[in-house]
Amino acid sequence: MTPLTFQIHETSASTHARRGTVTTPHGSFDTPAFMPVGTRASIKGVLPPLVAATGSQIILGNTYHLMLRPGEALVRELGGLHAFMGWPHPVLTDSGGYQAYSMSDINRIDDDGVTFKSIIDGSSIHLSPERAIQVQNDLGADIIMAFDDCPPSVDPRTLNETRKRLAASRTSASKKGYDHGVRLEQALERTTRWLDRCKKAHQRPNEQALFGIVQGGADLDRRSRSVEEVCNIELPGYAIGGVAVGEGFSDIVRVVHHTTPLMPADKPRYLMGVGYERDIVAAVRAGVDMFDCVLPTRNGRNANAFTPTGQLRLRNARFARDPEPIDATCDCVACSPASHGWATVDGRPFSRAYIRHLFMAEEMLGPILVSLHNVRHFQRLLVDIRRTIGDDAWSSLGQRWPVVGDALAEPLRTPE
Amino acid sequence: MTPLTFQIHETSASTHARRGTVTTPHGSFDTPAFMPVGTRASIKGVLPPLVAATGSQIILGNTYHLMLRPGEALVRELGGLHAFMGWPHPVLTDSGGYQAYSMSDINRIDDDGVTFKSIIDGSSIHLSPERAIQVQNDLGADIIMAFDDCPPSVDPRTLNETRKRLAASRTSASKKGYDHGVRLEQALERTTRWLDRCKKAHQRPNEQALFGIVQGGADLDRRSRSVEEVCNIELPGYAIGGVAVGEGFSDIVRVVHHTTPLMPADKPRYLMGVGYERDIVAAVRAGVDMFDCVLPTRNGRNANAFTPTGQLRLRNARFARDPEPIDATCDCVACSPASHGWATVDGRPFSRAYIRHLFMAEEMLGPILVSLHNVRHFQRLLVDIRRTIGDDAWSSLGQRWPVVGDALAEPLRTPE
Numbered sequence: 001m002t003p004l005t006f007q008i009h010e011t012s013a014s015t016h017a018r019r020g021t022v023t024t025p026h027g028s029f030d031t032p033a034f035m036p037v038g039t040r041a042s043i044k045g046v047l048p049p050l051v052a053a054t055g056s057q058i059i060l061g062n063t064y065h066l067m068l069r070p071g072e073a074l075v076r077e078l079g080g081l082h083a084f085m086g087w088p089h090p091v092l093t094d095s096g097g098y099q100a101y102s103m104s105d106i107n108r109i110d111d112d113g114v115t116f117k118s119i120i121d122g123s124s125i126h127l128s129p130e131r132a133i134q135v136q137n138d139l140g141a142d143i144i145m146a147f148d149d150c151p152p153s154v155d156p157r158t159l160n161e162t163r164k165r166l167a168a169s170r171t172s173a174s175k176k177g178y179d180h181g182v183r184l185e186q187a188l189e190r191t192t193r194w195l196d197r198c199k200k201a202h203q204r205p206n207e208q209a210l211f212g213i214v215q216g217g218a219d220l221d222r223r224s225r226s227v228e229e230v231c232n233i234e235l236p237g238y239a240i241g242g243v244a245v246g247e248g249f250s251d252i253v254r255v256v257h258h259t260t261p262l263m264p265a266d267k268p269r270y271l272m273g274v275g276y277e278r279d280i281v282a283a284v285r286a287g288v289d290m291f292d293c294v295l296p297t298r299n300g301r302n303a304n305a306f307t308p309t310g311q312l313r314l315r316n317a318r319f320a321r322d323p324e325p326i327d328a329t330c331d332c333v334a335c336s337p338a339s340h341g342w343a344t345v346d347g348r349p350f351s352r353a354y355i356r357h358l359f360m361a362e363e364m365l366g367p368i369l370v371s372l373h374n375v376r377h378f379q380r381l382l383v384d385i386r387r388t389i390g391d392d393a394w395s396s397l398g399q400r401w402p403v404v405g406d407a408l409a410e411p412l413r414t415p416e
Numbered sequence: 417m418t419p420l421t422f423q424i425h426e427t428s429a430s431t432h433a434r435r436g437t438v439t440t441p442h443g444s445f446d447t448p449a450f451m452p453v454g455t456r457a458s459i460k461g462v463l464p465p466l467v468a469a470t471g472s473q474i475i476l477g478n479t480y481h482l483m484l485r486p487g488e489a490l491v492r493e494l495g496g497l498h499a500f501m502g503w504p505h506p507v508l509t510d511s512g513g514y515q516a517y518s519m520s521d522i523n524r525i526d527d528d529g530v531t532f533k534s535i536i537d538g539s540s541i542h543l544s545p546e547r548a549i550q551v552q553n554d555l556g557a558d559i560i561m562a563f564d565d566c567p568p569s570v571d572p573r574t575l576n577e578t579r580k581r582l583a584a585s586r587t588s589a590s591k592k593g594y595d596h597g598v599r600l601e602q603a604l605e606r607t608t609r610w611l612d613r614c615k616k617a618h619q620r621p622n623e624q625a626l627f628g629i630v631q632g633g634a635d636l637d638r639r640s641r642s643v644e645e646v647c648n649i650e651l652p653g654y655a656i657g658g659v660a661v662g663e664g665f666s667d668i669v670r671v672v673h674h675t676t677p678l679m680p681a682d683k684p685r686y687l688m689g690v691g692y693e694r695d696i697v698a699a700v701r702a703g704v705d706m707f708d709c710v711l712p713t714r715n716g717r718n719a720n721a722f723t724p725t726g727q728l729r730l731r732n733a734r735f736a737r738d739p740e741p742i743d744a745t746c747d748c749v750a751c752s753p754a755s756h757g758w759a760t761v762d763g764r765p766f767s768r769a770y771i772r773h774l775f776m777a778e779e780m781l782g783p784i785l786v787s788l789h790n791v792r793h794f795q796r797l798l799v800d801i802r803r804t805i806g807d808d809a810w811s812s813l814g815q816r817w818p819v820v821g822d823a824l825a826e827p828l829r830t831p832e
Binding site for chain 1: 464465468481485486490493494498499500503504736737739757761766769770773776779780783784785
């Protein structure tokens with residue numbers, strides 16, 4: 001028995017896009033879905049009912065951060081992640097692998113897992129398939145992710161010094177005789193073996209849906225093989241990992257367009273860590289159903305506001321006297337407070353001038369308002385994408401969201 | 417014509433306390449009233465509708481900070497402080513005097529006003545009665561405050577070095593031949609002369625109610641004289657200034673108990689910058705109608721949560737696994753989210769363990785939740801105080817709010 005069901009309501013005639021509903025023990029969410037990121041059991045600066053008010057129906061929590069602080073045992077003791085953070089709706093947790101590989105000082109990677117130093121206190125932490133699943137069983141999310149081996153897709157010796165240093169720990173590239181191709185092969189095979197161990201270790205298969213992760217880097221043949229191996233293991237859903245880790249739009253599109261249609265059509269497909277608006281639209285057209293990204297909240301904290309025509313840097317002096325909302329077409333609490341039942345003066349929005357003032361004065365309300373706006377921006381795009389799938393009217397979507405332009409260049413479904 | 421009306425609904429038989437309503441161009445507020453402080457056009461971390469949800473009916477803005485950034489001209493251009501910050505309810509601004517005296521590097525104090533260095537860019541700023549009123553006319557609050565001369569009540573030469581240095585700029589105490597008594601006399605007379613100039617300079621008397629400020633330090637005779645002089649100038653309300661600037665509870669009570677009953681009974685009385693729960697209860701019993709204080713938000717940002725039995729330091733390890741809300745008797749959004757219509761897991765509150773986690777992880781939601789709780793804590797106390805005035809049941813108030821204990825020791829209304 002799976003704790004997750006996926007219903008496809010309609011598909012796009014000219015692309016691989018589909019509109020559906022995923023149902024979990026904590027309720028349903030519409031797909032294609034965008035998940036804002038609540039790394040440490042909090043969408044930064046946004047109270048749970050305001051997260052829900054953005055149209056977010058599922059959020060993501062980070063296993064790596066939560067296992068280090070406050071620790072999965074405490075979260076479990078407090079009733080699991082939903083109860084702990086006051087979010088009664090669906091939650092997905094990642095496996096911790098990506099952060100362990102990308103954020104940590106790694107001591108060892110072998111067939112058993114990864115040993116790294118805690119960013120909190122420097123203590124030695126071990127993550128293995130079994131441990132990643134145990135932590136996620138304790139956190140109690142509706143969807144949990146397999147623990148995979150994720151080296152950088154690009155040979156780290158071709159990167160600049162800073163990125164090389166970061167990537168080296170994921171590849172052992174600093175060692176003599178390093179061969180990037182060999183490392184990618186190893187990661188591919190290991191990911192499959194680890195997925196098998198994850199499935200066996202999973203103690204709550206009736207309450208939490210385990211998703212496998214397809215790897216294979218930028219090499220399309222490896223992606224094909226990974227899909228075959230990973231999707232051969234029966235699971236309620238599958239993800240594409242190792243994308244949007246620094247490569248450009250065209251590389252993302254190339255991998256996603258190749259990989260997604262190979263994955264089972266009756267299971268939700270999740271593109272991890274993506275992305276910008278055009279990345280999302282391109283991936284939806286390839287058949288992706290789920291997305292997560294820190295962009296709306298991270299950029300919100302930096303005064304960068306998303307709009308259909310591009311980002312506004314609200315610290316810029318040109319907004320100092322600007323009475324307009326961030327985006328006059330937006331219905332978020334910052335741009336349209338009255339429509340949320342908020343008492344206002346003459347129905348006025350929070351102006352760009354006010355929000356700029358908040359950032360200049362280092363007032364918390366600046367990051368709060370722009371994060372709220374940005375998350376709603378992405379949810380509005382997803383609402384529009386879901387509507388577009390049914391009527392297949394992609395060019396009018398592109399007119400409403402000029403930022404997605406490039407994503408519509410290529411029709412995806414080839415005549416069969 | 418005054419833009420402010422004050423109706424007294426009932427009075428306490430055993431004390432000077434009274435319950436009433438103040439009506440302004442932006443609506444009414446119940447008295448005794450507590451005003452949270454929105455220094456830079458924002459109650460730190462709290463969106464306006466959530467400020468309103470705490471029961472706050474009027475908030476305070478700081479002229480000193482707003483004139484420096486973003487500047488009163490911009491606020492005026494954007495429709496005034498209410499529209500600028502999205503708060504359509506009553507607002508009070510102070511005159512900037514207290515901050516100019518206490519926060520600034522002062523260059524000169526004379527009969528014309530104060531010249532000081534901007535904390536933003538070090539430029540030279542001049543505040544005079546005329547300038548303070550012009551700025552407040554532009555900000556557009558419902559209640560504006562007179563610009564007064566406020567030296568420290570205690571002779572700065574009796575303070576320790578740090579406090580002496582701070583106070584010296586307000587007194588010229590560093591100069592040879594400084595006489596604290598002479599300085600206090602000067603301030604008293606100057607405050608009256610400046611009030612007269614404020615009233616004359618006030619350009620919007622039909623829209624904004626100007627309050628005078630009684631000074632006189634810790635000397636009760638000077639307080640009596642100041643009441644006589646200040647309240648001799650006809651205004652819609654009067655405040656007591658120069659209290660809660662570092663002295664203890666008994667000194668606050670002594671000054672407030674002496675001064676308040678001397679002030680006009682038919683006008684609202686505002687005790688500036690006060691204070692802790694027991695200070696407020698003691699002052700209400702003396703006949704004070706309005707209070708403001710940064711305590712709930714400042715302490716909230718530092719993880720100090722108010723409860724009826726005292727403050728909790730939520731970073732303390734003893735709260736690490738505590739599933740209880742901050743205060744089980746509280747109806748704020750943190751302690752009782754379900755009662756605000758927030759979707760929760762089994763109606764659970766935000767736990768002390770979760771809030772502690774947020775502070776340990778430096779998540780904004782920690783300051784946000786505790787600020788919301790703390791402001792509601794003060795508003796719940798004021799609700800209870802207003803109820804208590806009618807039935808004169810002060811000892812049962814003390815039972816519900818053990819923190820106010822000392823404030824109830826002394827019956828105030830002496831048989832006439």
